[in-house]
Amino acid sequence: xxxxxxxxxxxxxxxxxxxxxxxxxxxxxxxxxxxxxxxxxxxxxxxxxxxxxxxxxxxxxxxxxxxxxxxxxxxxxxxxxxxxxxxxxxxxxxxxxxxxxxxxxxxxxxxxxxxxxxxxxxxxxxxxxxxxxxxxxxxxxxxxxxxxxxxxxxxxxxxxxxxxxxxxxxxxxxxxxxxxxxxxxxxxxxxxxxxxxxxxxxxxxxxxxxxxxx
Amino acid sequence: xxxxxxxxxxxxxxxxxxxxxxxxxxxxxxxxxxxxxxxxxxxxxxxxxxxxxxxxxxxxxxxxxxxxxxxxxxxxxxxxxxxxxxxxxxxxxxxxxxxxxxxxxxxxxxxxxxxxxxxxxxxxxxxxxxxxxxxxxxxxxxxxxxxxxxxxxxxxxxxxxxxxxxxxxxxxxxxxxxxxxxxxxxxxxxxxxxxxxxxxxxxxxxxxxxxxxxxxxxxxxxxxxxx
Numbered sequence: 001x002x003x004x005x006x007x008x009x010x011x012x013x014x015x016x017x018x019x020x021x022x023x024x025x026x027x028x029x030x031x032x033x034x035x036x037x038x039x040x041x042x043x044x045x046x047x048x049x050x051x052x053x054x055x056x057x058x059x060x061x062x063x064x065x066x067x068x069x070x071x072x073x074x075x076x077x078x079x080x081x082x083x084x085x086x087x088x089x090x091x092x093x094x095x096x097x098x099x100x101x102x103x104x105x106x107x108x109x110x111x112x113x114x115x116x117x118x119x120x121x122x123x124x125x126x127x128x129x130x131x132x133x134x135x136x137x138x139x140x141x142x143x144x145x146x147x148x149x150x151x152x153x154x155x156x157x158x159x160x161x162x163x164x165x166x167x168x169x170x171x172x173x174x175x176x177x178x179x180x181x182x183x184x185x186x187x188x189x190x191x192x193x194x195x196x197x198x199x200x201x202x203x204x205x206x207x208x209x210x211x212x213x214x
Numbered sequence: 215x216x217x218x219x220x221x222x223x224x225x226x227x228x229x230x231x232x233x234x235x236x237x238x239x240x241x242x243x244x245x246x247x248x249x250x251x252x253x254x255x256x257x258x259x260x261x262x263x264x265x266x267x268x269x270x271x272x273x274x275x276x277x278x279x280x281x282x283x284x285x286x287x288x289x290x291x292x293x294x295x296x297x298x299x300x301x302x303x304x305x306x307x308x309x310x311x312x313x314x315x316x317x318x319x320x321x322x323x324x325x326x327x328x329x330x331x332x333x334x335x336x337x338x339x340x341x342x343x344x345x346x347x348x349x350x351x352x353x354x355x356x357x358x359x360x361x362x363x364x365x366x367x368x369x370x371x372x373x374x375x376x377x378x379x380x381x382x383x384x385x386x387x388x389x390x391x392x393x394x395x396x397x398x399x400x401x402x403x404x405x406x407x408x409x410x411x412x413x414x415x416x417x418x419x420x421x422x423x424x425x426x427x428x429x430x431x432x433x434x435x436x437x438x439x440x441x
Binding site: 073 | 236238239240242243247350
């Protein structure tokens with residue numbers, strides 16, 4: 001992690017949310033929306049984008065105000081800021097599509113208590129300059145959206161036989177209903193975690209061997 | 215007290231500063247929320263209007279326009295803001311002839327309340343169609359009530375005649391086991407989604423039992439309103 005004095009914005013600032021500290025696959029944060037709204041790819045994408053917007057906007061505001069906010073009330077302040085942007089997203093989604101709004105249900109409002117966002121505000125935005133916080137939040141949001149899409153695509157293809165609402169296999173396909181149910185969410189998440197952990201270990205292996213040899 | 219020792223440890227911030235910051239944040243927050251609410255309000259209202267329009271057109275086959283009314287103890291009134299009573303939608307064809315009346319119904323399903331809109335045709339004294347507005351039924355099972363063609367076929371001319379006293383339905387609308395529908399007032403359940411199917415039947419029965427006896431004497435007013 002970069003130190004407080006380090007204000008350079010590097011590729012790392014953005015990419016750590018994508019891979020090294022992916023909020024879903026590595027930190028296992030925000031599991032509630034990850035399991036609940038990924039029964040179709042479009043829901044996953046909308047949820048990911050909404051969360052990204054809240055992450056970026058609240059990160060920017062927290063970072064801008066970081067020297068004014070007294071330590072004693074910082075959590076309360078962060079929550080008010082986050083809740084503000086969540087309410088804005090809530091209105092905007094209603095304005096874009098009522099169907100989408102109904103499909104996402106209460107999970108839009110529940111972004112307020114998504115620990116990824118409060119975690120970023122506390123651990124990153126309150127210690128870094130606005131631009132750097134925005135870049136980092138954008139990376140985290142992209143990583144979160146990517147993870148939701150990973151689940152959403154698999155669950156929609158297997159559970160409904162379609163992708164983004166477009167039917168893939170024709171009428172004779174018997175959908176794997178369990179995949180759109182909560183149990184399917186756990187199964188698919190487990191499979192993705194397995195895959196990513198395996199990839200990570202494979203990446204780490206050559207480096208270890210090098211270290212031993214040296 | 216703990217708070218006292220905590221305050222000694224930290225460089226103390228004056229209470230006035232804390233209050234000023236919290237007030238400032240709350241004001242920024244309030245401003246942003248009100249701004250968004252104002253900007254999106256027309257789009258949200260338009261979306262809701264389109265959704266209702268599509269639903270009314272679907273449950274009253276052939277209707278091209280509709281008018282909203284409020285049905286209360288004082289009779290029928292054009293829908294206005296703040297009016298109390300049950301909201302109904304009268305559907306008309308191009309020449310202004312009354313084709314049917316749509317109303318909302320609700321009942322407890324498997325995963326929560328099921329809200330639906332149904333269309334009543336006074337000419338055949340029957341229900342001509344339903345549209346689920348909101349539900350949280352199990353995907354793949356209970357949510358078949360939205361699309362399943364066999365289930366939807368139940369609501370093409372579902373018998374809703376009133377008994378001679380005009381106080382209740384002649385035959386209450388009931389949901390029966392899949393494949394055992396015999397009468398015109400029975401709803402054939404979806405196999406595997408019995409609770410959801412029963413909820414739809416229950417919602418229709420409850421709403422029709424209370425609405426139709428009050429509505430039928432006033433049908434003339436709705437017919438005139440279309441001209």
